[in-house]
Amino acid sequence: xxxxxxxxxxxxxxxxxxxxxxxxxxxxxxxxxxxxxxxxxxxxxxxxxxxxxxxxxxxxxxxxxxxxxxxxxxxxxxxxxxxxxxxxxxxxxxxxxxxxxxxxxxxxxxxxxxxxxxxxxxxxxxxxxxxxxxxxxxxxxxxxxxxxxxxxxxxxxxxxxxxxxxxxxxxxxxxxxxxxxxxxxxxxxxxxxxxxxxxxxxxxxxxxxxxxxxxxxxxxxxxxxxxxxxxxxxxxxxxxxxxxxxxxxxxxxxxxxxxxxxxxxxxxxxxxxxxxxxxxxxxxxxxxxxxxxxxxxxxxxxxxxxxxxxxxxxxxxxxxxxxxxxxxxxxxxxxxxxxxxxxxxxxxxxxxxxxxxxxxxxxxxxxxxxxxxxxxxxxxxxxxxxxxxxxxxxxxxxxxxxxxxxxxxxxxxxxxxxxxxxxxxxxxxxxxxxxxxxxxxxxxxxxxxxxxxxxxxxxxxxxxxxxxxxxxxxxxxxxxxxxxxxxxxxxxxxxxxxxx
Amino acid sequence: xxxxxxxxxxxxxxxxxxxxxxxxxxxxxxxxxxxxxxxxxxxxxxxxxxxxxxxxxxxxxxxxxxxxxxxxxxxxxxxxxxxxxxxxxxxxxxxxxxxxxxxxxxxxxxxxxxxxxxxxxxxxxxxxxxxxxxxxxxxxxxxxxxxxxxxxxxxxxxxxxxxxxxxxxxxxxxxxxxxxxxxxxxxxxxxxxxxxxxxxxxxxxxxxxxxxxxxxxxxxxxxxxxxxxxxxxxxxxxxxxxxxxxxxxxxxxxxxxxxxxxxxxxxxxxxxxxxxxxxxxxxxxxxxxxxxxxxxxxxxxxxxxxxxxxxxxxxxxxxxxxxxxxxxxxxxxxxxxxxxxxxxxxxxxxxxxxxxxxxxxxxxxxxxxxxxxxxxxxxxxxxxxxxxxxxxxxxxxxxxxxxxxxxxxxxxxxxxxxxxxxxxxxxxxxxxxxxxxxxxxxxxxxxxxxxxxxxxxxxxxxxxxxxxxxxxxxxxxxxxxxxxxxxxxxxxxxxxxxx
Numbered sequence: 001x002x003x004x005x006x007x008x009x010x011x012x013x014x015x016x017x018x019x020x021x022x023x024x025x026x027x028x029x030x031x032x033x034x035x036x037x038x039x040x041x042x043x044x045x046x047x048x049x050x051x052x053x054x055x056x057x058x059x060x061x062x063x064x065x066x067x068x069x070x071x072x073x074x075x076x077x078x079x080x081x082x083x084x085x086x087x088x089x090x091x092x093x094x095x096x097x098x099x100x101x102x103x104x105x106x107x108x109x110x111x112x113x114x115x116x117x118x119x120x121x122x123x124x125x126x127x128x129x130x131x132x133x134x135x136x137x138x139x140x141x142x143x144x145x146x147x148x149x150x151x152x153x154x155x156x157x158x159x160x161x162x163x164x165x166x167x168x169x170x171x172x173x174x175x176x177x178x179x180x181x182x183x184x185x186x187x188x189x190x191x192x193x194x195x196x197x198x199x200x201x202x203x204x205x206x207x208x209x210x211x212x213x214x215x216x217x218x219x220x221x222x223x224x225x226x227x228x229x230x231x232x233x234x235x236x237x238x239x240x241x242x243x244x245x246x247x248x249x250x251x252x253x254x255x256x257x258x259x260x261x262x263x264x265x266x267x268x269x270x271x272x273x274x275x276x277x278x279x280x281x282x283x284x285x286x287x288x289x290x291x292x293x294x295x296x297x298x299x300x301x302x303x304x305x306x307x308x309x310x311x312x313x314x315x316x317x318x319x320x321x322x323x324x325x326x327x328x329x330x331x332x333x334x335x336x337x338x339x340x341x342x343x344x345x346x347x348x349x350x351x352x353x354x355x356x357x358x359x360x361x362x363x364x365x366x367x368x369x370x371x372x373x374x375x376x377x378x379x380x381x382x383x384x385x386x387x388x389x390x391x392x393x394x395x396x397x398x399x400x401x402x403x404x405x406x407x408x409x410x411x412x413x414x415x416x417x418x419x420x421x422x423x424x425x426x427x428x429x430x431x432x433x434x435x436x437x438x439x440x441x442x443x444x445x446x447x448x449x450x451x452x453x454x455x456x457x458x459x460x461x462x463x464x465x466x467x468x469x470x471x472x473x474x475x476x477x478x479x480x481x482x483x484x485x486x487x488x489x490x491x492x493x494x495x496x497x498x499x500x
Numbered sequence: 501x502x503x504x505x506x507x508x509x510x511x512x513x514x515x516x517x518x519x520x521x522x523x524x525x526x527x528x529x530x531x532x533x534x535x536x537x538x539x540x541x542x543x544x545x546x547x548x549x550x551x552x553x554x555x556x557x558x559x560x561x562x563x564x565x566x567x568x569x570x571x572x573x574x575x576x577x578x579x580x581x582x583x584x585x586x587x588x589x590x591x592x593x594x595x596x597x598x599x600x601x602x603x604x605x606x607x608x609x610x611x612x613x614x615x616x617x618x619x620x621x622x623x624x625x626x627x628x629x630x631x632x633x634x635x636x637x638x639x640x641x642x643x644x645x646x647x648x649x650x651x652x653x654x655x656x657x658x659x660x661x662x663x664x665x666x667x668x669x670x671x672x673x674x675x676x677x678x679x680x681x682x683x684x685x686x687x688x689x690x691x692x693x694x695x696x697x698x699x700x701x702x703x704x705x706x707x708x709x710x711x712x713x714x715x716x717x718x719x720x721x722x723x724x725x726x727x728x729x730x731x732x733x734x735x736x737x738x739x740x741x742x743x744x745x746x747x748x749x750x751x752x753x754x755x756x757x758x759x760x761x762x763x764x765x766x767x768x769x770x771x772x773x774x775x776x777x778x779x780x781x782x783x784x785x786x787x788x789x790x791x792x793x794x795x796x797x798x799x800x801x802x803x804x805x806x807x808x809x810x811x812x813x814x815x816x817x818x819x820x821x822x823x824x825x826x827x828x829x830x831x832x833x834x835x836x837x838x839x840x841x842x843x844x845x846x847x848x849x850x851x852x853x854x855x856x857x858x859x860x861x862x863x864x865x866x867x868x869x870x871x872x873x874x875x876x877x878x879x880x881x882x883x884x885x886x887x888x889x890x891x892x893x894x895x896x897x898x899x900x901x902x903x904x905x906x907x908x909x910x911x912x913x914x915x916x917x918x919x920x921x922x923x924x925x926x927x928x929x930x931x932x933x934x935x936x937x938x939x940x941x942x943x944x945x946x947x948x949x950x951x952x953x954x955x956x957x958x959x960x961x962x963x964x965x966x967x968x969x970x971x972x973x974x975x976x977x978x979x980x981x982x983x984x985x986x987x988x989x990x991x992x993x994x995x996x997x998x999x
Contacts, residue, residue, distance in 0.1 A: 070984040071895075072903060143894040150893055160941045169933070176891065176929050180922040183892075183899075187906040187918075 004082065004200070004493065007057075009064035012079040012134040015050040015089065016144075019043045019096075019123040019130075026123060030116040037104050040119050044097040047126070051089045052481075058086040059485055061493070071139055075196055078136035082200070083490035084339070088263050089133040090481050091343045092256050095350055096126050098462045099251040102354055105458025106247050109361040118158060118245070124151040129256040132263060138186045138196040141267065145182065145228075145260065149175040152257055155248045156241050167243040174227050174237040182224030182264075188217055189272065198267055200493035202274010214273075214281040221268045222286070228261025230317045231324060232294040239305075239313040246357030249309060254316055254349035259342055262323040266338070269327050270494045278330060287328030292422050294321035299429035306367045308356045311433060312349065315392065318426060319345045326407050329419065332491045334410020339487040340477065341403035344391070347470045348400055351388040354463035355381050362455035368437055373446025375438075377453065380460050382441045384467035389434035391470050394427040399474035506550050507562040507575035507631050510543045510585055511641070514624035518617050525613040532616040533600055539620060540593045543627070547585040554582040555993065561633070569633070569693040576633040576695075579993040580767075584630050584759055584839065588752045591843045592623055595751070595851065598968035599744035601961070602854050606742045607655055615655055619748065622648035629756050635682045636692045638760065642678065642724065646671045649753060652745040653737045663736035670723055670733040678720025684713035698768050711778050717764055718780060725757025727784070727821055728791025731814045738810035743857050746806055747850035750813055751843035758820045758839065762832070766996045771827050785825030789920045792818035796927035800934075805853045805863035808931060809846065812890065815924060816842045822917060823905050829999050831908030833991045834901055837983065841889070841897035844979060848972035849886040855879045855961045855969060868938040875959050878966055880939050882973035887932035892925040895980040904987075 022043035029035040054064055058081060065080040081089070103122070107115050128151060131144030149172075157168035190196055193207060204214075227234045238258065242249055252258075269278055269287065278284045298318030305311035319341070326338025358381045359365055363374060375382040391398030404423060411419040454460050477484040517539035525532045554560065559578040563569065596619070607615055625645025632638050650671065654664035686692055688709045689700045701710065719730075726734040734754070738746045765774045765781060774781040795815025802808035820842070823835025856863045859876060873880050889896035902925060909918040960966055979986070 069981075070988075071981075072900065072984055073988055146893045146899075150888065157941065165937060165941055168937075172929065172933060177926055179893075180926060183902065184906060184918060184922055187903065188910050191907060191910045 005060075005062045006065050006080075007062060008066060010066050011050055011054055012064055012081045012130075013066045013068070015047055015054070015093070016079065016127055016130045016134060018047045018050065018127075020127040022123045023120045026120045027116060033108075033115070036116060036119060037100070040100045040123065041097065043123060044093070044100050044126075047130070048090075048093045048097055051086065051093050051130070054081040054086050055090065055481065055486070057081070058083045059482060059489055061489060065136060071143070074194065075137060075139045075190075077140055077143070079131070079134040079140065080136040080198075081134055083486050083493060084263075084266060085133045085135075087339055087483065087486045087490060088259065088342060089130050090483075091259070091346050092126065092129045092133065094481075095251060095255050095346060095466075098465060099247050099350070102250070102357070102459055102462040103247040105456045105462075106245065106357050106361055109456055109459065110245075112158070112245065114158070117154060121151050121154045122248075122251075125155070125252060125256060129260055132260045135198070137198060138189065138272070141198075141264070142179070142182055142186060145264070146179050148257060148260060149179060152252055155252065156244045158245050158248065159243065161243070164243040167240045170240045171237045174234065178224050178227035178234070181220050185217060185220035185224055188220065198271035199274075200271060201496060202270070202277055203272050205274040205276050209277070211281050214277065214283065218268075218273065218281070218283045218286065221272070222265070222290075225261050225264030225268060226290075228257055229265055229320050229324060230258055230261065230294075231290050231321060232297055232317070235294065235298070235317045238317055239310050242307070242309040242313050246309065246353055246360060249313070250350045250353035250357065253313065254353055255346045258316060258320055259346065262320050262338075262342065265324055265327055270335070275330050275495060284328045284330045287324055288416075288419070291321040291325035291328055292419070294318060295325065295422060295426050296429075299426050299433070302429070302433045306369050308359070308366060308368050308371070308437070309353070311368065312352050312356060315352075315430070315433065316349055318429075319349065319392065322404070322407060322423075322426075325419065325422075326410060329407070329410045329414055329416060331410040331413040332495045333406055333413050335491045335494065336484075336487045337403050337406030337408075337410055339490060340399075340406060340483060343483050344399035344403045344470070344473060347466050347473065348388040348391045348398070351384050351463050351466040351470060352392075354459065354466065355385040355388075358455040358459045358463060361459065368440065371437065372440050372444040375441035376446070378455060380454055380464055382438070384463045385441070386438050387467045388470055389430070389438060391474065393430040393434065394423075395431075397471060397474045399470050399477065401474060402477050504560060505562060506546065506553065507560055507577040507581075508564065509546050510550075510589070511624050511628040511631060513539050513543045513546070514620045514627060518620035518624060521617040521620060522613055529613060532613045533603075536596055536616045536619060537593075540589060540596050540623070543623075544586070544589040544593045547582065547589045547627075550577055551579075551582045551586050551990065554579055555990065570691045570696045573637050574633040574693055574695070575631045577631065579990055580763075580836070581630045583836070583990050583994060584755075585627050587840045587843055588626055588630075588755070589623070591751050591847050592748060594968045594971055595744075595748050595847055598747065598851050598854065598965050601965050602743050602858055605858060606744070611655060615652070618648045618651045621645070622652060622748070626752055626756050630759055633694045634692050635685065635694060635697070639675065639679050639682060642756070642760070643675055645753075645756065646675060646724070649745075649749060652749065653741040656741040656745065659736070660740035660742075663733075663740040667733040667737045670730075674720045674723030674730075676720070677716045677723070681713045681716030681718075681720060684709055684716065688713065694763070694768050698770070701769065701773070706773075706777050714764070714769060714774075714778065714780060718761055718784070721757045721760040721764070722787075723757075724754070725761065725821070726754045726814055726817055727757075728787055728794055728814060728818065731791065731795075734814060735807055735810040738813065739804060739807040743806075743850070743854035747847060747854055750809065750850050751847040754813065754817050755820070755839050755843065758817060758824065758835070761821070762824045762835065765824060766827060766832065771996065771999075775827050781825045781827045783825075785822050785914075785917065788818040788821030788825060789917055790818075791815060792822065792920055792924045793927075796924050796931070800927065800931045802931075803865050805856065805865055805935070806850070808865065809849055809853060812928070812931070813846060815928075816846070816890075819901060819905060819921070819924075822921070823908060826905075826908045826912055826914070826917075828908055828911050829995055830904050830911055832995055832999075833987055834904030834908050836991055836994055837904060837987065838901040840986070841901045841979065844897060844972055844975050845886055845889045848882060848969065848976060849890070851965070851969040851972060852879055852883045852886060855965055858961055858965065865935055865938065868935065869942045869944040870938075870940055871944040872939045876961070878960055878970060882969045883939070884936060885973035885976050887936060889976040889980075890932055891929045896976045897980045897983065898925075898976075900980060900983040
């Protein structure tokens with residue numbers, strides 16, 4: 001085990017709090033739209049820069065930590081910016097800036113009500129997402145995890161239609177139940193161990209446990225974080241939550257909230273249980289079984305959705321389980337694939353959601369069957385859509401290929417060749433459910449003459465940007481944020497020893 | 501010098517205030533309210549300084565009239581009693597600041613003076629119960645506080661006398677059982693002093709008389725505490741009582757019974773006796789668990805907010821009973837902490853209900869619409885804070901109660917109880933988000949709009965009502981962050997000896 005060099009720094013705390021500090025400013029400038037949006041963007045940029053200052057340290061295995069105070073006896077409210085945390089934080093905070101710009105175009109384009117509420121809760125969500133990324137122990141993690149649950153609720157029901165309120169109920173029912181499971185799991189772990197810190201390689205490593213303890217405890221944890229990670233059969237809130245405005249679906253239901261779930265799975269498997277304990281009790285097999293089912297069934301369900309956002313939602317369900325699968329394979333290569341997929345799936349899926357939103361605002365179309373010929377009207381949007389869907393199918397040069405390659409290589413490393421077959425089948429499914437959309441948009445003629453204009457630039461620029469990022473990361477995975485090196489660093493910490 | 505007399509001071513302040521209020525009011529009726537506030541403020545200060553003093557220099561024993569026990573009556577200020585008096589007086593102070601306006605609205609002029617006098621007697625009783633070290637004296641204070649409460653309930657709406665009468669019958673039966681238990685104990689041990697009896701009991705060994713005495717005392721206090729299935733009096737009493745009464749009863753009233761049980765089980769009879777020799781702690785735990793689920797489920801089906809909160813109280817008091825019954829450090833810490841936490845939450849929510857009644861004239865959940873979020877933004881925000889705390893979302897206080905109790909159940913390997921605690925927080929979510937949905941998202945229909953227009957002018961309630969509500973809502977978060985301070989600083993010293 002390589003010991004990381006820990007130093008005290010308040011930067012992770014500031015990074016968490018910046019967007020929270022923006023909330024009162026957003027509320028105060030409710031009447032002046034531009035000023036209000038300025039606060040969001042400013043907070044986003046500051047937050048992102050703060051996270052980036054943590055990057056060099058994380059790459060060199062120097063971990064910034066900050067302990068605030070004891071939140072319950074023996075457990076600190078503490079943040080630490082280790083490689084995994086910084087990785088997730090960069091993805092979430094970077095995409096927040098882009099989403100904010102997009103949100104402005106989307107919300108104004110539709111003339112949505114209660115935009116102030118929308119932007120302020122978005123800021124709260126981002127604070128809690130970074131809190132999740134930087135949480136140094138389970139209690140801190142749960143704190144931010146639950147705040148995220150609650151802060152997302154007003155965004156899900158934003159439209160306040162019957163459908164939205166139903167979605168909100170379902171969302172809360174699933175996520176609050178999960179929170180309760182997580183609390184039970186944390187309390188149990190505390191009683192076993194007297195400590196809840198995230199330790200690379202596993203907190204419970206070396207603790208004498210029977211399978212009668214380890215397996216139920218693991219199940220509690222997996223239900224706790226698995227709802228947000230939308231592992232089947234815990235996934236059904238996610239398609240319903242598509243009732244939310246599209247930028248919410250884009251950032252929260254493709255990046256922040258659901259990735260917080262898979263991030264939780266990584267924390268639980270690699271930092272609480274650890275590879276040794278996971279292997280000892282065969283816990284990783286549980287993950288693999290659920291992940292494979294989710295990947296295949298999720299992809300199949302995506303086929304039958306006519307609503308574009310719902311199709312994307314099922315695709316998200318399937319892709320989240322790629323990450324879970326990588327954790328379950330438990331080889332360092334596969335885990336690198338998992339981590340990379342957190343970032344890369346984010347850029348691709350957010351592009352697709354942005355496209356869906358742009359189509360909805362510009363042409364008022366939600367259903368795929370109505371999208372004949374829209375490629376002519378919106379070439380940039382649909383172009384970006386095409387790029388991202390190629391990536392999700394795992395075809396180079398888009399970044400989806402890289403993460404999938406590492407997942408496959410990891411499966412091969414550990415001799416689980418059947419999983420490679422699963423990945424290939426799923427790639428074919430992806431191509432299968434995305435290509436009809438591209439085909440309709442570009443090669444079928446629309447019934448009416450579409451307006452020959454693109455959507456607003458505030459929406460088109462972000463989605464083109466994320467599509468470009470997907471390609472850039474596909475060719476140079478280390479560009480800008482050294483995602484690859486960061487992932488290697490994280491994995492080295494967990495599995496110990498230098499990366500082969 | 502003053503600290504040596506401190507245990508007796510707080511009940512005497514309230515008793516004195518209760519007596520002079522009617523006298524002063526003969527001359528100056530409006531003074532009653534200010535005497536109430538002054539007395540409560542004074543006793544809050546005294547009880548907080550008592551906490552500090554006790555933590556510094558250990559328990560204080562005060563012999564009334566200088567007669568040492570077992571002949572005389574003894575008052576004991578130990579960490580548990582100091583902490584709990586500080587909690588109830590602090591909460592009472594906030595609630596009574598709020599009460600000024602709403603009492604003016606809900607209670608006729610000629611009844612206000614006796615009403616305030618009763619409030620003082622009630623608080624006198626509560627503090628006395630907590631501070632006394634004598635079983636019979638405890639009974640006296642129990643009856644003082646209960647008799648005052650019957651009056652406080654009966655001052656409410658048309659149905660309140662019936663509710664009060666029912667409460668009176670149940671409460672008196674409860675008091676009777678308790679007294680009977682004390683009688684048995686006295687006959688057997690020859691003493692009424694708690695510390696004395698604690699010494700005598702192990703010598704006498706386990707005899708049926710002791711077990712009967714214990715059962716009767718717990719049964720009596722169980723009625724006062726509204727322990728399931730002895731809770732029948734509570735929903736009506738809370739619903740029909742005036743808003744001010746229900747908001748002072750709910751956070752404080754039933755806790756007194758819980759305190760009595762805690763004191764008797766774990767401090768007098770001892771953990772070994774109540775868990776191994778005669779497992780009444782387990783019975784308490786399981787009844788509480790049943791109450792937690794029962795109260796939560798019935799709360800879901802209520803249409804009147806105060807009634808819903810009443811059923812929720814039955815459920816929450818179960819948390820306290822469950823924690824006591826677990827009889828391990830985490831359970832006790834969770835239970836005592838929940839006395840504070842639930843006090844804050846329920847006070848906050850009942851003040852919100854009071855604000856709704858003050859402005860709308862009702863608190864029917866079905867009639868809540870999203871116009872409330874516009875007309876009363878701060879009150880609804882406080883409601884959300886209270887709701888989040890009840891559901892147990894960190895960093896509110898509710899989460900930490902849940903956390904310690906969960907640790908306690910796991911320590912005893914009582915998995916079913918763990919499920920009960922966690923399930924209940926989900927049921928809480930059901931009935932609180934039901935209201936949140938209404939007050940934030942239910943569109944106002946045109947007919948109601950017309951009706952509510954007059955209310956629009958004065959949007960929120962007066963500052964004297966709003967500030968206490970907001971203080972409590974803020975406290976839900978602040979005490980959440982401070983919980984370690986309280987647990988480590990106070991509650992770890994509260995634990996009975998031998999833990």
